[in-house]
Amino acid sequence: MRDVAIIGVGMTKFGELWEQGIRDMFAEAAIKAMDDAGVKKIDSFYVGAMSSGLYTYQEHLSSLMADYMGQIGVPGLHVESACASGGSAVRAAFIEVASGMSDIVLAGGVEKMWDVEDGTIVLATASDQEYEAYNGVTFPGLYAMMARVYMEKYGLTREELAQVPIKNHKHSVNNPNAQYPFEISLNDVLKSSMVADPLRLMDCSPITDGAAAVILCPLDRAKEFTDKPVKIRAVGAATGPIALHDHKDLTRLEAVKLAADRAYKMAGLSPADISFVEVHDCFSIAEIIVAEELGFFEYGTAGKAIAEGQGTYGGKIVINPSGGLKAKGHPVGATGAAQVIEAYYQLTGKAGARQVPDAKFGMTQNMGGSGGSCIVHILEAL
């Protein structure tokens, strides 16, 4: 396998993008990424999107996006793994470059979420349609059931849980692409409307339009395009049960540990080597469980540790310097690619006021459904 580097990135602002359709958003991100890398022609591309069909009645994204990003003729593929679609697209592009099949490959993701009135029913398609969604459980409801067991088993308080979105909003203030770049208080979380008890609105990532794209090439060609490439040191992927009720332990997301273990092994690294991590905080409880599965904290301890400042600057590891899904926004299919972009900014010293100092290795963790799929990347500053 060849070593693979990121040579350029591009993304839209995340938010309510009323003037842009799905093609506009992805084309904007892709063209920005190509311009950033200084490439006029790509060899191939992957576009992650969870449900362009249900959100916009548009499928066949390979043709649409090649057409509108000025790359008609190149091979493309729409990648879907629910909320892990974007990370899956990056992984697919990595494999294509590493294999020697192609040199310049674009990987990205997009979701247009604000065009539909009932987004809850779309998100529920990431769960077991016939045996979860059919019986009335929503996507927040699944994470609420994890939170309830976790809080009872480990004594995590409602106030401690609230510290996850409070921290992520604090980080987002310095991210110009964030959807909600403002701080929130404990009272804001505890008084926000109930979505699925015990999770309130401020525990939940928002509805977001947006797109993100990165350009990969073989590491030995990276200097042709940029002085500051970032190496993709490793990727790990895994699947888990589709239904939450089939998880043996409802306080665990075992696919995250499987994916992380594979990435650590491929990289020859351990959690202590990682300076920052972009995690999939679709709900507050998810960040806590994921931080444990990635090996940064012992089981049952991450909630209290994050509440005590161990997940921010000056703590054990900076979790979600971008503001995370909660504050940066969560355009589902774009999220995994946007996480990789944040890692790229951090590892090239371009993260501005949210820069994590002296970061050599960063990690991204992108997750589908209630832990049904997970992609972990480890990136390295050169």
Next chain:
Amino acid sequence: MADSARYHREKFHRYALEAQKFDSGYVSLPNRYIDPNSGSRTYEKINLKGTGTILSFTIIHIASNQFSHSTPYPVAIIETDEGARLTAMVTDCDINDVKIGARVELVFRKIMEEGESGIINYGYKAVLI
């Protein structure tokens, strides 16, 4: 809206709680070709008694349009006495009485209607016992 075939093929699970007991001891509802843990393909069909215990639950306040008329409503993960795990609404109760560890029985109920002229869907819900 879906064609009736989508619901027809689930009728034994939803109406009669038909499950599979693999020789490994694993019990699955719905049907599987293979036990995801042991890899066994040998099983017998059983009908669940319907009694079980709540492992976790939530109260849904924001629902999809199909269920929004019922909010707030409880949903639980239940382990049946035979060992099958499933997700079901908890109904006919004070939502404050739903607890981890509570005993429940699965009962036959209407789940939703697909609009005014669509299919009326049935299945199981849980009641506290």
